[in-house]
Amino acid sequence: xxxxxxxxxxxxxxxxxxxxxxxxxxxxxxxxxxxxxxxxxxxxxxxxxxxxxxxx
Amino acid sequence: xxxxxxxxxxxxxxxxxxxxxxxxxxxxxxxxxxxxxxxxxxxxxxxxxxxxxxxxxxxxxxxxxxxxxxxxxxxxxxxxxxxxxxxxxxxxxxxxxxxxxxxxxxxxxxxxxxxxxxxxxxxxxxxxxxxxxxxxxxxxxxxxxxxxxxxxxxxxxxxxxxxxxxxxxxxxxxxxxxxxxxxxxxxxxxxxxxxxxxxxxxxxxxxxxxxxxxxxxxxxxxxxx
Numbered sequence: 001x002x003x004x005x006x007x008x009x010x011x012x013x014x015x016x017x018x019x020x021x022x023x024x025x026x027x028x029x030x031x032x033x034x035x036x037x038x039x040x041x042x043x044x045x046x047x048x049x050x051x052x053x054x055x056x
Numbered sequence: 057x058x059x060x061x062x063x064x065x066x067x068x069x070x071x072x073x074x075x076x077x078x079x080x081x082x083x084x085x086x087x088x089x090x091x092x093x094x095x096x097x098x099x100x101x102x103x104x105x106x107x108x109x110x111x112x113x114x115x116x117x118x119x120x121x122x123x124x125x126x127x128x129x130x131x132x133x134x135x136x137x138x139x140x141x142x143x144x145x146x147x148x149x150x151x152x153x154x155x156x157x158x159x160x161x162x163x164x165x166x167x168x169x170x171x172x173x174x175x176x177x178x179x180x181x182x183x184x185x186x187x188x189x190x191x192x193x194x195x196x197x198x199x200x201x202x203x204x205x206x207x208x209x210x211x212x213x214x215x216x217x218x219x220x221x222x223x224x225x226x227x228x229x230x231x232x233x234x235x236x237x238x239x240x241x242x243x244x245x246x247x248x249x250x251x252x253x254x255x256x257x258x259x260x261x262x263x264x265x266x267x268x269x270x271x272x273x274x275x276x277x278x279x280x281x
Contacts, residue, residue: 032164
């Protein structure tokens with residue numbers, strides 16, 4: 001087992017929380033949602049690579 | 057049975073009507089014809105696709121499936137080796153992390169796929185079942201993830217179980233889903249729910265193959281022809 005069980009660090013430590021009015025969300029969740037929104041926005045504008053012999 | 061054998065046997069004199077009658081009564085033949093009609097091989101394994109299949113939305117779906125494959129592979133290894141291995145050994149922690157991060161990828165890209173299909177109105181033109189099964193996959197996956205958090209065998213899972221029991225009781229299902237019962241939660245997590253999710257994913261893909269992906273919405277408001 002862990003020898004430093006009383007010394008929480010890294011991902012073993014409780015997450016920090018972002019507070020803004022009624023919004024209360026951990027930074028890991030906030031970051032994941034932000035990344036998802038960015039990836040979705042990029043997917044809307046990024047050209048999709050097409051092969052040379054596509055059906056029209 | 058000799059009568060039936062006589063009927064289906066080809067006869068030189070021509071007894072085609074009788075043979076056809078027996079053929080129609082054959083459930084294997086009827087099933088084969090139904091599969092041929094609903095899901096012809098050209099649809100099941102197409103070598104060409106319409107131009108609008110070239111979309112990141114479907115890449116998100118494929119990445120979701122790829123993540124699911126890794127979730128299942130790492131989950132099989134974890135269930136085979138057991139909690140002490142995944143907590144104490146370096147390789148065990150690696151597979152534990154592989155399982156966790158594969159799930160993160162699974163949910164992330166599943167939700168991106170869902171967002172895309174929502175804005176494309178992917179349920180159009182007879183694709184309601186595909187959409188609904190996708191939603192059920194989403195719900196089943198959440199249940200699988202919840203039971204996974206309860207199956208970690210650490211203080212975190214105990215904390216979650218003790219708090220979640222009140223939620224279960226508040227909606228009246230505490231007698232059926234006892235989150236403090238590790239055996240029940242672990243069984244649901246490694247057997248019933250993964251089989252459900254995997255089966256529904258297969259049905260989802262078969263439906264996509266059977267109907268094809270939805271056409272783009274044209275600027276006039278209807279479906280592009």
